[in-house]
Amino acid sequence: MSMPPESDTVWSRYAGRVTRYALGPYQTAVVRIGAAATVLLILLREWPNRRELYGPDGTFSHALAERRVDLNGAFTALLWSDSMVWFEIGYAFAIVASIAMLLGWRTRAVAVLFMLAVLSVHNRNAFVGDGGNNLIHLLAIYLVGTRCGLVWSLDARRTRRHPGRPDPTGPALWVVLGIALAVVSVLGYAGLVWAVVLWSLWLAHGVWWVVCRYGAGELRTVLDMISNLVHNSVLLVIMVQMCLLYAAAGWYKIQGNRWQDGTAVYYPLQVDAFNPWPALSELISGHAVLILLLTYGTVLIQVAFPFTLFNRRVKNVALVALIAEHIGIAVVLGLPFFSLAVIAGDLVFAPTAALLWVERRLTGRREARRDGRQAAVTGPRERGAPAEPAGVVSS
DSSP: OOOOOHHHHHHHHHHHHHHHSOOOHHHHHHHHHHHHHHHHHHHHHTGGGHHHHTSTTSSSOHHHHHHHHHHHOOOOGGGSOOOHHHHHHHHHHHHHHHHHHHHTSSHHHHHHHHHHHHHHHHHHOTTSSOHHHHHHHHHHHHHTTSOTTSSSSHHHHHHHHSTTOOOSHHHHHHHHHHHHHHHHHHHTOSOHHHHHHHHHHHHHHHHHHHHHHHOOHHHHHHHHHHHHHHHHHHHHHHHHHHHHHHHHHHHHHHTSHHHHTTOGGGTGGGOGGGOSOHHHHHHHHTOHHHHHHHHHHHHHHHHHHHHHTTSHHHHHHHHHHHHHHHHHHHHHSOOHHHHHHHHHHHGGGOOHHHHHHHHHHHHHHHHHHHHHHHHHHHOOOOTTOOOOOTTOOOO
16 A cells, blocks of 8 residues: 655645644734724723714714715724714723723624724724724734634633533623624615625524534534634734735835935934924934934844744744834834734734743732732641641631
C-alpha cells in the first residue's frame, strides 16, 4: 500500500486544526474588550454633546442624514424617528451594549447588538470621528463571526462554574430579540438586506442552541466544526485588515515630500488642535534629530510590519513599537480614542504567552485578595497547620 504524500498529510493536519479548534481565543477576547472599551469611552466622553453630534440638535440634520443613508445603504436605527426620546433610547442602548460586550455577557447575541449600536451611532453622522472610528466600525462587524467569549468573559465564567446546567436566560433573550426583529421587519425599518442578515443570524443562533441541547453527537460536531471554521476565517480577516491598514498608511507616507525629507512629524506638533501639551510638543519639535528618527521610524515600522509576521520574535518587537507609537500619538497629539481603536486591532497579533502571563497576574492578585479576606475571618495560623473551614472564627 502506498503512503500518502507528505504534503497531503500537512494540509490535512492544518485543515483539521482550523475546523477542530477556535484559534486565538485570547486574541479575539482582547480585541473584543478593546473595541468595546473604546466605544464605551467615546460614548461617555461625548455624552454632554451627544445631541449636537449624533442627535436632532446637530448641524447634520435628520433630513441630511436620511439622504446620505439612502445613497449608501448604511444602517442606523437612530434615523427610524426624529424624536429626541428615540435618540436618547438609542444612545443609552449603545452604552449598555458596549458594557455587555466588554464583560462578555451572552456574547453571541450581544455581538450582534453591539454591531448594530456601533453602526447606528457612527452612520448617524459619519463626519464625526477619525480613522479609529472607521476601524471600530469594521471590528464590530468582524466580531459577530468570532467566538470571542471563550475566555475572559462572563459566559466563560458561567460555563466553568456550572457546566451542563440548563440556561433559561439564553432562550428567553432569543425570543425577545425575535419579537423585536419581527416588529422592525413588519414596520420596514431594517430594509430587505439587513432584515435577511439579522433573521439569518437569529435563526442560526436558535439552531445552534437546539442542536447543542437536544441534537445527536454527529450533528453537534458538524456545527462546531462550521463555527470554528467561521471563527478562524474571521480571525484571519482581522489580521489581514490590520496588515492592509499599516501597509497602506506606510506606502502613502513614502509618497509625501515631508515624509521623505524627515520633517513630517514636526508639523502636527505646531497645530493647536493637536497640541494638548504645548511644552511637550515644543520639547520634541526642538530636536531635529529626534524629529528625523520619529518620521523615518514611523514609515519603516508601518511598511515593514506585515513582513515581520514571518518571524515571531521580530513580529513581537514590531508590535511593541507600534503600540508605543500609538501611545505617543494619544499623549502628544491628544488622540486617545484613535490610539485605543488601533491598539485594540493590534492586539490580535499579541503573543498568547504574554496574554496568559497577564491572566496569571490578575488571577493571582484576585486569589491573594480572597485569601486575605479569608485570613481576616479565620485569623492567623501556623505554617503547616490545617486550614479551618471558611467562616469559622479562630479562638
